[in-house]
Amino acid sequence: MLNRLLPAGLALVLAACSTSSFPDVDVPQRRASYTGDLPAMRTFSTPRAAPTWRSNAQLAADFIELSFQMESGRKLPQFSRFEGPVTLAVKGSAPASLTGDLTRLVSRLRSEARIDIRMAPPGTAQPSITVQIVPKRELQRLVPQAACFVVPRVASWSEFRKARRSRTVDWASLGERQQIAVFLPGDVSPQEVRDCLHEEIAQALGPLNDLYRLPDSVFNDDNFHTVLTGFDMLMLRAYYDPSLRSGMSQAQVAARLPAILNRINPAGNRGGAGHTSYTPRAWIDSIETALGPKARPAARLDAAKRAVNISRAQGWRDNRAAFSLYALGRLSLSAEPELSLASFLEASRLYRNNPETQIQAAHVAMQLAAFSLSSGQADGTIGLIDEVLPAVRRAENAALLSTLLLLKAEAYELMGRQPQAAAVRTEALGWARYGFGADSVVRARAGEISALTPTRRASVN
Structure with a gap:
């Protein structure tokens, strides 16, 4: 069994190798460094978004829950959006990667969502959406838990600071969207900047809620x-x-949704009533404690176990059940490695059985590939990785893609296939520069993954 061969330091390395979407476990880490050359940054070009699999009846139920409720559970009394063309402008010291990623996003919104949105001409007095670049430290000093966020009725950081405790920025009081600000840090990795652009501009335009039950959406806090x-x-x-x-x-929106969805999504015209599966607040609180930054490691682990128990009591077999197990797998790496491996394997089965959760399955495969590599199973490591790479490329997750490719390169090294290892490592490092940003972070990630290989562990110990 893989867990029998699990080295004591694997939990520390895996926590460091996780993408920035999830907080690392608070444990000390011995960091190695990659000392080779770094290739040019790689970026994504043509988007390959897959259509949704759900019926229009289910999509209508999803739309209502996304559009008439905030993440806090607070109800929204009315539907709001921009009426007429939408213009967008950027303020502040934007990183070099932002222009290309924003241009691609606007193009997708025009072609796929059919929204009349475009970049505002220079000198536009009041664009519909202002993207303001703020240093990460300053942004999190005001909103500690947010990587980025969106606010109505303001157009600058200074306006937000003055209005942040007033009714001005209350979404529930909004009848029509006219001026929205998106605040995001510029001193983070290119991927984090892009991710903020996608989620926050989507919320500036549309739904304000996030639902853990959605398997294929950015409107999900997982x-x-x-x-x-x-x-x-x-x-x-x-x-x-x-x-x-x-x-x-x-009620008015719900009455019109069936005709709208039947027209714009004819593939969803099939039987079955729309329904939503209630997510208990206790499960949400447990997940937020498990993956949040405040609790101690033992409390996080206990919270993950509670989430798994709640999901089982609810009878879930969906992405929420799998996410509970994924969180438990990550948080039990150091303390209970056998539980960690069992949790990852069960999460993998649930995710892989659903065509809408293939990127989730890839995250679990990364953890399992690290177990496999650490136990010297090079063929198994490559098999796990090759199965999920297409889904990762479709999802445009450079941080995850680079991590998987670095693991694959180490597996090739273990097999004595140096030319293949060198080629895969070069590609991995190109994606890492987009996914992780600073050269020092890229080198540290590569070094940590290299330390998983049994021969290298033996030389260090």
């Missing part, structure tokens, strides 16, 4: 999806359908 999916674009297209308008009640 953060597996980092760019707008086919489901997300369909929700936004419905949001800006001519049959809807700002100020409508939930």
